[in-house]
Amino acid sequence: MTFYQKATALPSTSMNRVLIFVVLALISGIGLSFGIHSMLVGHDHTFGTTREVPWGILISPYVFFACLSTGLCIVSSLGQVFGISTFRPIVPRTVFLALITMATGLMCITLELENPWRVGFYALLSPHQFSNIWWKTTIYSLYLIFMVLNFMSLTLKMEKRAKVFAIIAFVAVTMGNLNMNSDMELLGARGFWSENYMPLYFLSLSTLTGCAAILLFSWIGKIFSGQIPETKDDTALKATGKLFIVLLLAILYFTGVKIMGGFFPQFSKNPEAMSLLVQGDFALNFWIGEVGLAVLFPLALIVVTKGENSNILALAGASCLIGVFVLFYDLVIVGQLIPHYSQYNVVDLPKYYSYSPSLHEIMITTGAIFFFLAAFILGEMLFKKIYDS
Amino acid sequence: MKGINLENLNDEGVESLPSKERRQFLQFCLSISGVFLGGSILSLTSANNAQGALHSGKVPVVEFPYSPHYTMVIRQNHCIDCERCLEACRSTNNVPAHGYRTNILERSIPIAQGQRERAFMPILCNHCNHPPCVRVCPTQATYKDKTNGIVQMNPDKCIGCKTCMAACPYNARYFKEEDRTIDKCNFCFDTKLKESGGKITACAAACPADVRIFGDLTDPESDAYKLIHAPGNVLWVLRPETDTLPNVFYMDT
Numbered sequence: 001m002t003f004y005q006k007a008t009a010l011p012s013t014s015m016n017r018v019l020i021f022v023v024l025a026l027i028s029g030i031g032l033s034f035g036i037h038s039m040l041v042g043h044d045h046t047f048g049t050t051r052e053v054p055w056g057i058l059i060s061p062y063v064f065f066a067c068l069s070t071g072l073c074i075v076s077s078l079g080q081v082f083g084i085s086t087f088r089p090i091v092p093r094t095v096f097l098a099l100i101t102m103a104t105g106l107m108c109i110t111l112e113l114e115n116p117w118r119v120g121f122y123a124l125l126s127p128h129q130f131s132n133i134w135w136k137t138t139i140y141s142l143y144l145i146f147m148v149l150n151f152m153s154l155t156l157k158m159e160k161r162a163k164v165f166a167i168i169a170f171v172a173v174t175m176g177n178l179n180m181n182s183d184m185e186l187l188g189a190r191g192f193w194s195e196n197y198m199p200l201y202f203l204s205l206s207t208l209t210g211c212a213a214i215l216l217f218s219w220i221g222k223i224f225s226g227q228i229p230e231t232k233d234d235t236a237l238k239a240t241g242k243l244f245i246v247l248l249l250a251i252l253y254f255t256g257v258k259i260m261g262g263f264f265p266q267f268s269k270n271p272e273a274m275s276l277l278v279q280g281d282f283a284l285n286f287w288i289g290e291v292g293l294a295v296l297f298p299l300a301l302i303v304v305t306k307g308e309n310s311n312i313l314a315l316a317g318a319s320c321l322i323g324v325f326v327l328f329y330d331l332v333i334v335g336q337l338i339p340h341y342s343q344y345n346v347v348d349l350p351k352y353y354s355y356s357p358s359l360h361e362i363m364i365t366t367g368a369i370f371f372f373l374a375a376f377i378l379g380e381m382l383f384k385k386i387y388d389s
Numbered sequence: 390m391k392g393i394n395l396e397n398l399n400d401e402g403v404e405s406l407p408s409k410e411r412r413q414f415l416q417f418c419l420s421i422s423g424v425f426l427g428g429s430i431l432s433l434t435s436a437n438n439a440q441g442a443l444h445s446g447k448v449p450v451v452e453f454p455y456s457p458h459y460t461m462v463i464r465q466n467h468c469i470d471c472e473r474c475l476e477a478c479r480s481t482n483n484v485p486a487h488g489y490r491t492n493i494l495e496r497s498i499p500i501a502q503g504q505r506e507r508a509f510m511p512i513l514c515n516h517c518n519h520p521p522c523v524r525v526c527p528t529q530a531t532y533k534d535k536t537n538g539i540v541q542m543n544p545d546k547c548i549g550c551k552t553c554m555a556a557c558p559y560n561a562r563y564f565k566e567e568d569r570t571i572d573k574c575n576f577c578f579d580t581k582l583k584e585s586g587g588k589i590t591a592c593a594a595a596c597p598a599d600v601r602i603f604g605d606l607t608d609p610e611s612d613a614y615k616l617i618h619a620p621g622n623v624l625w626v627l628r629p630e631t632d633t634l635p636n637v638f639y640m641d642t
Contacts, residue, residue, distance in 0.1 A: 042566040043549075044487070051488070051563045054551035114549020115569055122528035122546045133552055134527035340560040341627075344510065347495040 017224065017381050024374035031367015034360045035111035043114055046360040050353070053336045057357040058112040060329040061368050063180065064209075065105030066140060067202065067328070068321075070177045071210020072098035073147070073170055075240065080150075080166040089236040092154050093221060093379075093387045094214055095166075099147040100375040101213075102140060108368045109137075136179040143172040155386050177206055197257060204250045209324050211244040212298070212317035217376060219314035221387065224380050234310060241307045244316070248299045255291055262286075272338045276352060277330055285330050294323025455538035457587060458606040459516065459576050459636065462616045462624070466641040467598040468493065468509035477595035481580045488563035490514070490574040491592055511600060513592070514561040514574040515627065515635030516540050522553035522562065531571065538636060539578055544570035558631045576603070606636075616640065 038046040049056040076094035079087030110116045128134050146169040153162035261268030262278020277286050298316035305312045337352040470493050478491050491513040497505045520540050523533050530546035547570040554562045565572035581591040593601040604613025624638045
């Protein structure tokens with residue numbers, strides 16, 4: 001509440017909004033300039049990735065924002081596509097959030113590519129119909145276009161047209177999400193994540209992050225516009241909170257499966273990676289990030305407050321988003337750390353490969369996160385009336 | 390099979406074994422080894438008859454899809470780690486110092502309690518019949534050559550996503566920053582292989598111990614063909630659990 005009181009006590013709200021936006025955009029610009037530098041000089045000189053670990057931290061924000069966008073689209077579809085009236089009030093903000101999160105995700109993957117300028121040509125001129133990456137990128141790009149059209153229709157009060165675009169976007173993003181999982185699963189040659197539960201896990205995680213983001217950013221939006229966060233009357237947020245609890249319990253179950261795989265090899269298709277995650281070098285990430293911040297802490301907060309307090313719901317959402325970001329980092333990196341020839345008694349072969357993100361990678365990731373925050377603030381300034389309507 | 394069970398068996402000798410029975414046993418062994426080679430070689434052995442029973446429906450290949458079908462047999466116990474193959478590869482294919490197309494791994498293989506045997510294992514792209522790198526590439530920058538089965542690169546189409554590097558179970562790819570593309574072994578397709586009329590690669594030509602035997606699986610006169618077909622030769626492939634159907638075979642002779 002102190003932050004809220006301070007924020008609303010500032011003399012000129014509009015000037016402060018612009019100032020906040022400028023600061024966020026500036027930080028984003030600084031971060032992303034590292035990406036441009038990397039593109040010019042080559043990733044070999046600026047990234048921490050290697051021949052053995054070719055995917056670095058930048059894949060994590062891509063997966064995170066793409067899944068977050070999926071979740072936001074699913075929750076917005078509850079109101080817009082499936083006609084559940086309780087969720088309708090949060091549809092415009094959720095659609096906008098889904099739009100900017102996907103844009104952020106695609107920006108991250110663009111900066112992760114060595115030759116992104118070739119994508120435009122060869123994705124069209126030489127598409128590979130069996131490549132999940134091709135399908136995923138194409139579907140996500142189309143999804144982004146349909147979400148833009150959806151949001152434009154909402155702003156123009158063309159509800160029927162908006163619904164059509166929302167249905168197409170919903171189908172597209174669900175397909176994209178399954179492709180994201182297949183993309184990782186295909187890399188089973190390196191002990192990646194090919195567990196049977198993964199498609200459902202990805203979809204549940206996506207919806208969970210979508211709920212978390214709605215709880216957090218709706219709260220920030222209200223703080224930003226000087227409103228008092230309501231604690232009892234906001235039925236849409238309360239309903240999102242309930243969905244959030246159900247999904248937390250689902251993810252708790254999947255986390256339990258991961259723990260089993262980490263301690264008992266017979267329960268996992270990639271026991272070395274699972275062991276590294278649950279009881280190896282990544283155990284801190286797993287227990288604090290994936291178990292504590294992503295699931296247990298938000299669950300405890302909501303249980304204690306019975307899901308009635310929007311401030312606490314927002315805090316739970318923030319905690320969950322941080323935890324899931326750590327989860328996606330682990331998901332991308334850990335599977336790559338198992339050496340290719342580990343079963344061949346190779347002399348001087350490390351037990352695990354190593355990877356640490358470089359300054360450039362961290363700055364690009366930071367830039368992407370601040371890009372999203374700046375876009376969110378811009379949305380709060382430009383579309384407040386649409387959100388409230 | 391536990392040693393103790395073998396000890397309990399009576400030695401009946403081979404003198405009384407009819408030659409037909411011996412041939413059947415050899416045929417069975419070849420069938421089994423053919424299956425574990427990964428499937429692409431099944432038609433070379435008598436495994437066709439055993440496919441239904443042993444192959445569990447796993448990609449039965451009854452004929453070679455390429456002609457010529459390039460392959461390499463590595464005689465692992467001949468390798469002395471002189472690294473002439475690596476030098477030849479670098480100079481022939483303009484491989485920068487920070488990368489490699491082929492490498493030699495030193496192994497310390499346990500052979501008995503407290504005893505280990507040193508061996509050198511050359512590695513390179515396995516030119517798999519089911520290459521995961523090709524499967525994941527979004528722009529067909531890497532592809533399976535329809536004529537000869539070589540996993541090739543088209544540098545112009547490479548977007549640098551490095552998914553093929555992540556997907557390769559053999560660590561056979563690296564990003565060549567100088568050309569802004571993935572680089573990998575192509576059996577010297579555009580260099581030594583072209584010069585020699587499809588007969589030999591730079592690494593095989595440079596090897597003083599005949600470790601790397603390059604050849605054509607469809608040519609009975611090829612040395613690689615002969616080694617693979619010689620009765621009694623036990624061959625294996627690397628990481629068979631990944632179902633990639635490699636075309637690089639290993640043996641000890």
